[in-house]
Amino acid sequence: MKTPSNITVVGLGYVGLPLALAFAAELHTTGFDNDVSRVEQLQAGNDRNREVDGLSISSSELILTSGDSCVTDADFIVVTVPTPVTEDSQPDLSLLESASEMIGKRLRERSRDISIPIIVFESTTYPGCTEDFCGPIIERESGLKSGDGFLLGYSPERTNFGDVDHTLETVVKVVSGQTKEAARVISDVYLRIAKAGVHMAPNIKTAEASKVIENVQRDLNIALFNESAMIFDRMGIKSSEVFDAAGTKWNFHRYQPGLVGGHCIPVDPYYLTYAAEQVDYVADVILAGRSVNEGMVQQVSDKIQSLVIESGAYVRDSDVLVLGQTFKNDVADFRNSKVIGLTEILRCMFRTTTSFDPYAEGSEGNRNPVGGSRKYGAVVLAVGHSEFINSVDDIISLVESGGVLVDLTGTIDGAQAMDSKITFWRL
Numbered sequence: 001m002k003t004p005s006n007i008t009v010v011g012l013g014y015v016g017l018p019l020a021l022a023f024a025a026e027l028h029t030t031g032f033d034n035d036v037s038r039v040e041q042l043q044a045g046n047d048r049n050r051e052v053d054g055l056s057i058s059s060s061e062l063i064l065t066s067g068d069s070c071v072t073d074a075d076f077i078v079v080t081v082p083t084p085v086t087e088d089s090q091p092d093l094s095l096l097e098s099a100s101e102m103i104g105k106r107l108r109e110r111s112r113d114i115s116i117p118i119i120v121f122e123s124t125t126y127p128g129c130t131e132d133f134c135g136p137i138i139e140r141e142s143g144l145k146s147g148d149g150f151l152l153g154y155s156p157e158r159t160n161f162g163d164v165d166h167t168l169e170t171v172v173k174v175v176s177g178q179t180k181e182a183a184r185v186i187s188d189v190y191l192r193i194a195k196a197g198v199h200m201a202p203n204i205k206t207a208e209a210s211k212v213i214e215n216v217q218r219d220l221n222i223a224l225f226n227e228s229a230m231i232f233d234r235m236g237i238k239s240s241e242v243f244d245a246a247g248t249k250w251n252f253h254r255y256q257p258g259l260v261g262g263h264c265i266p267v268d269p270y271y272l273t274y275a276a277e278q279v280d281y282v283a284d285v286i287l288a289g290r291s292v293n294e295g296m297v298q299q300v301s302d303k304i305q306s307l308v309i310e311s312g313a314y315v316r317d318s319d320v321l322v323l324g325q326t327f328k329n330d331v332a333d334f335r336n337s338k339v340i341g342l343t344e345i346l347r348c349m350f351r352t353t354t355s356f357d358p359y360a361e362g363s364e365g366n367r368n369p370v371g372g373s374r375k376y377g378a379v380v381l382a383v384g385h386s387e388f389i390n391s392v393d394d395i396i397s398l399v400e401s402g403g404v405l406v407d408l409t410g411t412i413d414g415a416q417a418m419d420s421k422i423t424f425w426r427l
């Protein structure tokens with residue numbers, strides 16, 4: 001098989017844009033997104049996710065388009081569309097379905113004289129989805145046979161956005177292909193951009209499973225720490241001090257308890273539990289972890305309420321400030337952020353609820369209270385944005401004398417807060 005020379009990336013979001021830019025530095029690459037406004041913004045050098053700077057976009061050879069005709073002649077198509085869950089926590093494959101339909105329709109127009117196209121899915125999904133769900137849709141729409149007229153592959157995205165140490169360049173990329181030859185070509189193409197190397201999984205299902213289990217493991221570990229933190233708190237023991245002590249054992253793995261939001265960790269486990277059901281297995285442990293983590297917003301809001309009451313104040317007469325609204329620190333991603341839900345609950349309890357996130361710039365009323373003169377009966381550090389972590393003293397000074405400071409990020413040193421006349425509680 002010829003080495004591909006014409007790449008199209010379908011979906012230019014958090015995953016697709018950096019990937020397309022990396023490919024464009026090596027090979028002729030087109031980035032296609034069906035959101036016209038997203039493409040127009042990118043063409044103007046503006047990434048609303050604040051992941052890539054304007055110069056990196058404008059100086060790149062990447063062709064940006066909202067028209068899907070680029071797919072017809074592409075010999076290497078990478079799909080990075082979202083894979084959310086429905087309201088009842090079932091995989092929502094509608095975007096994978098429409099992307100596969102579009103690819104199939106475009107491949108129908110492709111000349112048979114050019115090379116066999118390879119379609120690599122990067123969207124997180126359950127084992128079997130690429131070959132049993134996407135493949136047949138592409139077959140139906142293209143009139144081509146999977147494994148013959150086109151070849152499938154899967155390569156999960158595993159970089160950690162907002163984390164400068166774990167990037168496309170530094171993290172080993174798992175790759176897989178429908179045939180040995182497809183896997184070899186896919187591996188060669190990814191080796192151009194995955195400078196830390198590739199790991200060739202024996203088949204597509206294994207690569208798909210490897211991605212979900214990575215996030216299941218993280219979800220479960222956080223659930224264990226959340227549950228332990230709640231148990232120790234009821235016993236009057238500081239969980240962080242327990243974890244400090246336990247962490248001195250060589251095989252104790254420490255995690256930070258917290259609210260599990262976003263579109264990966266709280267979503268991906270449901271792809272595996274769904275697939276488990278298809279083979280008559282109820283994934284009790286995975287579902288229990290989900291349930292613990294989903295319950296944390298209520299646990300934390302109850303705790304904040306009781307801390308205010310214990311401090312001698314009336315919650316209804318108190319003002320609360322919530323610092324941070326994104327689902328994790330130092331990213332402009334508000335999707336499925338549990339802090340937003342927590343803020344809504346607090347809004348029903350307190351006299352006034354103020355929230356601020358530096359990444360929500362431009363929105364009405366989103367003024368930075370840190371450094372200001374207004375004081376609050378309760379301040380909740382909900383997201384560990386660097387901007388907050390670098391201003392801990394200013395954050396402490398926002399709390400009224402006798403008020404409550406709650407740290408959900410585990411970054412404020414208790415001794416720092418203890419010096420002032422406030423109640424400090426850390427998850």
Ligand SMILES: NC(=O)c1ccc[n+]([C@@H]2O[C@H](COP(=O)([O-])OP(=O)(O)OC[C@H]3O[C@@H](n4cnc5c(N)ncnc54)[C@H](O)[C@@H]3O)[C@@H](O)[C@H]2O)c1
Binds near residue numbers: 013016123124157
């Ligand atoms: N964001 C992360 O941290 C991360 C990490 C690992 C894996 N993933 C997985 O990668 C996938 C993509 O996630 P994301 O965060 O980049 O999503 P995103 O929402 O940031 O971006 C997806 C893009 O795809 C576009 N799109 C949707 N349907 C399309 C179609 N039919 N044709 C063309 N464009 C289309 C959307 O307009 C959007 O710009 C998901 O499966 C996600 O679970 C995400």
